[in-house]
Amino acid sequence: MRIGYPCINRSLSCSSNKTFRLKSYSEEYLKQTVRGNLECLLKILKFNLAHSIFFFRITSDLVPFASHPINTFDWQEFFRSDFELIGDFILKNRMRISMHPDQFTLINSIREEIFERSRLELKYHAEVLDLMNLDFSAKVQIHVGGAYSDKPKSLERFVKRFGDLESSIRRRIVIENDDKLYDAGDCLKINAETRIPVLFDVFHHRLCNKTQLSDDYFERLVQTWDSSKDGLPMVDYSSQKPGGLAMQHADRLDLEDFDMFLKSTERFDFDVMLEIKDKEKSALKAIEWLANEKRFRAFLEA
DNA sequence: CTTAGTCAAGGGGTA
DNA sequence: TACCCCTTGACTAAG
Numbered sequence: 321m322r323i324g325y326p327c328i329n330r331s332l333s334c335s336s337n338k339t340f341r342l343k344s345y346s347e348e349y350l351k352q353t354v355r356g357n358l359e360c361l362l363k364i365l366k367f368n369l370a371h372s373i374f375f376f377r378i379t380s381d382l383v384p385f386a387s388h389p390i391n392t393f394d395w396q397e398f399f400r401s402d403f404e405l406i407g408d409f410i411l412k413n414r415m416r417i418s419m420h421p422d423q424f425t426l427i428n429s430i431r432e433e434i435f436e437r438s439r440l441e442l443k444y445h446a447e448v449l450d451l452m453n454l455d456f457s458a459k460v461q462i463h464v465g466g467a468y469s470d471k472p473k474s475l476e477r478f479v480k481r482f483g484d485l486e487s488s489i490r491r492r493i494v495i496e497n498d499d500k501l502y503d504a505g506d507c508l509k510i511n512a513e514t515r516i517p518v519l520f521d522v523f524h525h526r527l528c529n530k531t532q533l534s535d536d537y538f539e540r541l542v543q544t545w546d547s548s549k550d551g552l553p554m555v556d557y558s559s560q561k562p563g564g565l566a567m568q569h570a571d572r573l574d575l576e577d578f579d580m581f582l583k584s585t586e587r588f589d590f591d592v593m594l595e596i597k598d599k600e601k602s603a604l605k606a607i608e609w610l611a612n613e614k615r616f617r618a619f620l621e622a
Numbered sequence: 623c624t625t626a627g628t629c630a631a632g633g634g635g636t637a
Numbered sequence: 638t639a640c641c642c643c644t645t646g647a648c649t650a651a652g
Contacts, residue, residue, distance in 0.1 A: 339629090341628085341629065342629080342630060343629095385630075387630095387631095388630060388631090390630090422631080423631085423632060423633080424630080424631035424632055425631085425632095426631095426632065426633085429632080429633090431632095434631085434632075437630090437631070438631095441631085465632090465633090466632075466633050466634080467633085467634080468633085500634085501633095501634085
């Protein structure tokens with residue numbers, strides 16, 4: 321079991337998700353921004369290593385406007401050696417990487433042009449991981465998408481469109497249950513047709529299903545990951561902000577709730593992404609909590 | 623310097 | 638059809 325956090329490290333003064341407005345686009349500004357983002361990414365990974373954090377989500381803003389038509393710059397070639405250097409660091413230290421394109425990436429959209437834009441956005445994400453020479457346990461996680469007032473049809477459209485993607489994208493994609501439309505059961509249906517691994521989001525499950533997570537159910541999700549190529553299952557964990565609205569993520573890790581989740585999934589090993597506002601602080605807290613946990617120790621001692 | 627409005631991109635829900 | 642919500646940090650123009 322690895323513990324991770326997404327995109328931003330608040331203890332360091334740099335950011336790897338610096339971007340700018342479309343209006344101020346220039347090739348020079350892009351180069352300068354990407355260079356800074358890559359430098360910071362390596363700093364974050366070094367921080368993580370020093371603190372036994374072996375799982376990290378790389379921001380989608382690493383290369384601003386990467387899939388936008390305005391960007392005709394060959395950033396892949398220009399930064400090739402920088403990507404390789406970061407990839408070497410990740411591989412050498414047995415780190416795990418994920419990426420999560422945002423809500424505009426919808427491969428099941430009714431509109432063909434939105435699918436096409438989403439395809440380019442996914443291509444960008446897959447390229448980042450390819451340029452780092454990471455194996456296929458580094459994943460790009462997306463949601464199923466919209467319902468378009470016909471959920472079964474929209475689910476089928478996802479399957480069809482997934483088949484239309486190039487294999488360099490397909491081998492990276494995992495699907496995540498969302499908070500109100502497509503639950504993990506829907507993701508399992510898609511898995512049955514496509515073999516796409518299902519990334520389980522604990523918090524979304526609570527919001528969408530309002531039921532207790534059963535051992536059998538969790539086992540079926542875990543089994544969608546082919547350990548020989550996909551690596552351990554990935555799980556997103558968060559809890560609700562106390563006193564906040566239903567969908568708000570907590571500001572800091574609720575150890576009691578986290579521990580309950582760990583106990584209920586004791587039989588399984590997986591990597592946990594903590595989607596919590598205070599980022600690396602929660603990861604450090606979780607790691608401290610897990611110091612004597614069997615699954616966590618197993619990774620450190622391997 | 624501080625603050626409030628805005629940013630490439632979608633979709634769901636309500637009235 | 639119009640409008641608000643989701644959620645997010647940070648850019649950027651205005652004060």
